[in-house]
Amino acid sequence: MPRPPSTPEVQRTSAARDRILEAAFALFYARGIRAVGVDLIIAESGVAKATFYKHFPAKDDLVVAYLDKVDGVWTGQLRAAAEAAGPDPAGQLVGLFDALGTACRREGYRGCAFINAAAESQPGTAVHDRTVAHKAAVMAWMSGLAEQAGAHDPGSLARSLALLLDGGLASGALDASPDAPEAAKDSARILVGSTVRPRGRRTALRS
Amino acid sequence: MPRPPSTPEVQRTSAARDRILEAAFALFYARGIRAVGVDLIIAESGVAKATFYKHFPAKDDLVVAYLDKVDGVWTGQLRAAAEAAGPDPAGQLVGLFDALGTACRREGYRGCAFINAAAESQPGTAVHDRTVAHKAAVMAWMSGLAEQAGAHDPGSLARSLALLLDGGLASGALDASPDAPEAAKDSARILVGSTVRPRGRRTALRS
DNA sequence: GTCGAGGTAGACAGACCTGTCTACCTGAGG
DNA sequence: CCTCAGGTAGACAGGTCTGTCTACCTCGAC
Numbered sequence: 001m002p003r004p005p006s007t008p009e010v011q012r013t014s015a016a017r018d019r020i021l022e023a024a025f026a027l028f029y030a031r032g033i034r035a036v037g038v039d040l041i042i043a044e045s046g047v048a049k050a051t052f053y054k055h056f057p058a059k060d061d062l063v064v065a066y067l068d069k070v071d072g073v074w075t076g077q078l079r080a081a082a083e084a085a086g087p088d089p090a091g092q093l094v095g096l097f098d099a100l101g102t103a104c105r106r107e108g109y110r111g112c113a114f115i116n117a118a119a120e121s122q123p124g125t126a127v128h129d130r131t132v133a134h135k136a137a138v139m140a141w142m143s144g145l146a147e148q149a150g151a152h153d154p155g156s157l158a159r160s161l162a163l164l165l166d167g168g169l170a171s172g173a174l175d176a177s178p179d180a181p182e183a184a185k186d187s188a189r190i191l192v193g194s195t196v197r198p199r200g201r202r203t204a205l206r207s
Numbered sequence: 208m209p210r211p212p213s214t215p216e217v218q219r220t221s222a223a224r225d226r227i228l229e230a231a232f233a234l235f236y237a238r239g240i241r242a243v244g245v246d247l248i249i250a251e252s253g254v255a256k257a258t259f260y261k262h263f264p265a266k267d268d269l270v271v272a273y274l275d276k277v278d279g280v281w282t283g284q285l286r287a288a289a290e291a292a293g294p295d296p297a298g299q300l301v302g303l304f305d306a307l308g309t310a311c312r313r314e315g316y317r318g319c320a321f322i323n324a325a326a327e328s329q330p331g332t333a334v335h336d337r338t339v340a341h342k343a344a345v346m347a348w349m350s351g352l353a354e355q356a357g358a359h360d361p362g363s364l365a366r367s368l369a370l371l372l373d374g375g376l377a378s379g380a381l382d383a384s385p386d387a388p389e390a391a392k393d394s395a396r397i398l399v400g401s402t403v404r405p406r407g408r409r410t411a412l413r414s
Numbered sequence: 415g416t417c418g419a420g421g422t423a424g425a426c427a428g429a430c431c432t433g434t435c436t437a438c439c440t441g442a443g444g
Numbered sequence: 445c446c447t448c449a450g451g452t453a454g455a456c457a458g459g460t461c462t463g464t465c466t467a468c469c470t471c472g473a474c
Contacts, residue, residue: 119323167374183366
């Protein structure tokens with residue numbers, strides 16, 4: 001092992017790699033994964049083919065990197081929307097649905113990148129697994145919030161809210177009507193209210 | 208117009224056509240639309256290539272026929288589940304979620320065929336339009352039920368239940384855990400109950 | 415100044431995909 | 445008997461896709 005510690009086999013980060021990933025991010029989301037060939041990504045990112053295959057030995061590796069990027073972005077937006085709703089966990093569970101409204105309103109919105117990717121992949125593949133992992137992570141986060149909010153059955157509440165969120169993500173891409181996110185938020189409020197018992201101020205339960 | 212009335216240009220129904228559609232139904236759903244070539248469908252249905260292209264001049268025509276078939280099947284299951292819940296419209300709105308549970312439990316379940324198809328198609332195409340039309344039809348039906356049930360805002364209730372349904376359809380394909388359909392049904396009960404006012408028997412409102 | 419990592423440019427192989435076309439078969443109605 | 449709709453079998457054209465490979469460039473570290 002004479003390799004110095006700062007020379008990984010393939011650089012994990014570089015300008016070329018970033019450009020590839022950025023082009024893939026836009027193209028995969030807008031047109032679907034199978035519909036976008038590597039040649040198009042190469043042309044769009046202004047990179048040589050050899051460079052592409054040095055960073056991503058197979059197209060699937062790029063797809064996984066794309067999903068990881070989406071995960072980072074979407075998780076961030078969800079957390080930001082929740083925090084913007086204030087310190088109350090129950091309110092955060094409702095407020096996170098503002099991220100859905102913002103996403104649906106965005107030009108070129110085409111649904112949940114993960115669900116779309118899963119629709120194009122087979123169970124057991126790396127791509128499919130990323131989707132499952134992402135959804136599980138989001139639900140775990142909501143479950144924690146539900147517990148802090150003093151929900152009767154935090155896992156069940158989180159599951160229900162996840163259904164609402166996924167449903168909004170999916171149907172927001174179909175009819176452009178903005179009342180889907182709104183309905184999702186209203187429903188979330190009802191669902192949260194039904195297990196958290198709004199009167200009673202359970203927030204400071206533990207102290 | 209010398210054409211006798213019983214000789215359409217291309218027969219709308221025939222054994223060969225049915226076999227093609229049946230093979231397409233299974234393959235498109237299991238593997239995705241783009242992932243299945245016409246050659247595979249031809250081989251699987253035991254039909255000649257010329258016959259295939261006589262019935263479906265382009266692959267997209269077959270895709271549309273596939274979606275129409277899915278629409279018939281799924282709509283039927285939804286209505287059957289609703290009717291099995293009894294004559295009460297509010298109960299039917301909850302009971303239709305049993306169709307979701309049944310679907311998710313089925314071997315090889317891979318989510319909503321329409322959402323999956325939309326993920327692989329562009330807005331404005333015939334395939335995408337079918338998806339939008341299907342979702343609108345389901346929601347219109349639920350909206351009618353909600354009105355009969357005396358919901359305060361039937362359209363809004365139908366929208367919320369549609370979110371739950373689509374969310375269940377989407378996530379049922381990801382984690383195989385059977386509690387997604389259950390959570391959807393429980394949430395539906397709460398949502399229906401919150402606008403229909405369970406005590407008060409609003410069912411016979413209009414007579 | 416030399417060496418090597420990272421990049422560019424593009425030809426190429428081999429697979430697969432849609433859609434067309436020719437040639438032949440079969441069976442029922444007139 | 446003969447015709448013709450509907451079907452079979454499969455070659456073929458033209459395009460696209462992934463992934464490999466050769467040849468050359470550039471710039472910073474040693």
